[in-house]
Amino acid sequence: MAPPTENKQWLSKLDGLDKLFQNTAKIPSPGQGEVLVKIQAVALNYRDTEVCMGLYNHHKTTGGDENPSLVPT
Numbered sequence: 001m002a003p004p005t006e007n008k009q010w011l012s013k014l015d016g017l018d019k020l021f022q023n024t025a026k027i028p029s030p031g032q033g034e035v036l037v038k039i040q041a042v043a044l045n046y047r048d049t050e051v052c053m054g055l056y057n058h059h060k061t062t063g064g065d066e067n068p069s070l071v072p073t
Contacts (some may be wrong), residue, residue: 014054
């Protein structure tokens with residue numbers, strides 16, 4: 001069985017929990033000196049809801065200008 005080439009991800013434009021949406025993305029290939037880690041489960045905290053609602057701005061989002069809706073994991 002071949003390994004998957006895409007995965008599902010939750011995205012937010014930081015405008016509310018009710019506007020979270022799911023998308024698919026290519027699984028990246030690790031570069032020299034990097035590893036790819038498969039996450040089986042995560043814990044969510046109240047702060048995570050604040051991030052999705054755009055109320056918590058103490059960290060940067062990832063993806064730069066190309067994908068400003070990507071939430072750091």
